[in-house]
Amino acid sequence: MKEFLTYTDEVKHALDNNLPVVALETTIVSHGMPYPQNVETAKRCEQIIRDQGAVPATIGIMNGKIKIGLNDEELEVFATNQDVQKVSRRDFPYILSTGKIGATTVAATMIAAELAGIKVFATGGIGGVHRDGEVSWDVSADLMELSQTNVAVVCAGAKSILDIGRTLEYLETHGVPVVGYQCQTFPSFYTRESEYEVDFRLETPNETANMIDTKWKLGLDGGLVIANPVPEEAAMNYETIEAVIQQALSEAKEQHISGKAVTPFVLDRVKSLTDGKSLETNIQLVYHNAEVAGKIAASLKH
Numbered sequence: 648m649k650e651f652l653t654y655t656d657e658v659k660h661a662l663d664n665n666l667p668v669v670a671l672e673t674t675i676v677s678h679g680m681p682y683p684q685n686v687e688t689a690k691r692c693e694q695i696i697r698d699q700g701a702v703p704a705t706i707g708i709m710n711g712k713i714k715i716g717l718n719d720e721e722l723e724v725f726a727t728n729q730d731v732q733k734v735s736r737r738d739f740p741y742i743l744s745t746g747k748i749g750a751t752t753v754a755a756t757m758i759a760a761e762l763a764g765i766k767v768f769a770t771g772g773i774g775g776v777h778r779d780g781e782v783s784w785d786v787s788a789d790l791m792e793l794s795q796t797n798v799a800v801v802c803a804g805a806k807s808i809l810d811i812g813r814t815l816e817y818l819e820t821h822g823v824p825v826v827g828y829q830c831q832t833f834p835s836f837y838t839r840e841s842e843y844e845v846d847f848r849l850e851t852p853n854e855t856a857n858m859i860d861t862k863w864k865l866g867l868d869g870g871l872v873i874a875n876p877v878p879e880e881a882a883m884n885y886e887t888i889e890a891v892i893q894q895a896l897s898e899a900k901e902q903h904i905s906g907k908a909v910t911p912f913v914l915d916r917v918k919s920l921t922d923g924k925s926l927e928t929n930i931q932l933v934y935h936n937a938e939v940a941g942k943i944a945a946s947l948k949h
């Protein structure tokens with residue numbers, strides 16, 4: 648599969664010299680945020696990672712290649728082109744063989760990062776088991792990927808549009824450690840807390856890097872979830888966001904939205920129903936994840 652990878656000079660140089668690198672996804676750019684906030688956020692994330700002494704590698708698919716690192720022009724395409732497809736594990740063969748443009752989800756970014764030798768990845772939130780998942784079988788491929796691909800994913804937990812309890816049960820069954828970075832309960836994206844505890848609490852980038860390193864030294868394949876709550880000042884009120892999510896989910900049901908369209912639809916409705924406040928929260932939590940991921944990458948022994 649390495650024949651499908653291409654690198655920017657900055658990322659190539661970092662990987663060749665064992666410098667810390669942090670992967671970033673493009674689904675959040677193409678399908679997770681509106682223009683121009685998506686491209687602004689993506690660029691700012693890259694800068695935040697550089698400020699921590701690591702090199703950012705934003706990952707996307709174009710012209711039959713998995714790009715490890717995107718230049719400004721390419722990033723603009725992911726931010727504006729309406730034909731960009733959402734790519735998870737199952738979509739790679741189709742998107743690469745047809746030369747279409749593909750934005751990588753958490754699952755797909757993990758696959759590409761592992762192939763490139765990148766160990767740490769910053770995103771917004773991971774996918775999970777959807778509410779009513781026991782009926783619809785809508786379980787994000789992100790979870791399966793976390794069980795088998797060696798990348799640590801720094802995220803603000805999972806959105807409460809998901810069934811967080813079942814999401815955590817799945818991760819436990821599949822041996823994926825859920826670490827609370829300076830927190831005790833699993834964060835639910837827009838808010839710092841949920842009704843669920845994390846498995847382990849760690850306080851510093853160094854402790855986190857040590858735990859990541861130990862897992863893989865043991866030969867225990869698969870990723871880790873490093874849950875990093877949204878900063879207090881950007882967090883939303885739990886009751887407000889819960890009511891909005893309920894409404895967005897029932898609209899999705901009424902309009903028969905299903906499969907991979909569910910997450911982008913709900914995100915967009917939540918944004919409109921909160922007058923853009925949820926977007927601002929989303930942006931701030933992604934910045935925070937980029938910062939923590941940069942610190943953890945810099946602490947990992949290479």
Ligand code: PSU
Pocket residue numbers: 672674675676678679680735751752753754771772773774775786787788789806906907908910914
């Ligand atoms: N959560 C967000 N924003 C996003 C996503 C999740 O707050 O953009 C994206 C991520 O790329 C994640 C994907 O991997 O949605 C999950 O989609 P699905 O539920 O279809 O697996």
Ligand code: MN
Pocket residue numbers: 785786787788906907909
């Ligand atoms: Mn899904």
